[in-house]
Amino acid sequence: MAVGDENLVSVVRGLASSNPDVREGASETVCDWLKSFDRREVRLLSALLSFLVVLETEPDCCESELNALGGLTETGFVQQDEEGVMTHESGSRAGQDTTTYGSSSIRGEPGAATPGCKPPNRLRQY
Secondary structure, eight states: OOOOHHHHHHHHHHHTOSOHHHHHHHHHHHHHTGGGOOHHHHHHHHHHHHHHHHHOOOHHHHHHHHHHHHHHHTTSSEEEOTTSOEEETTSOBSSSSGGGOOHHHHHTOTTOOOOSSOOSSOOOOO
16 A cells, blocks of 8 residues: 555645644644555655754754654664664665664653753754
8 A cells, every 4th residue: 555656745845844733734644644655655654854953953854754764664664773773674774763762762762861852053944
């Protein structure tokens, strides 16, 4: 099953929006559609979210992005390696900064530090 390219592009645009309400809504859409994504869509979204969550400045958006990322790991298409870093079935790591995430923070265990969420600035508009 797949959500399709048009829906996927719409979610990606929402995740990369400069509007925090749109970013949060897109993250919630990812959570709502977890059972509908195929392997390619999960890989793309997990890589994108693992990159974007490091840049996130809004705590509510950060939480929604982490929830979406956690949900994507439950699809079976994304796993965590022994260091707690998200990997795809091929063994490649998701995103560039996932090493900052311990396995406890991905799972949202009590006392886990929240990665990112206070970067110097948001994505620049081009």
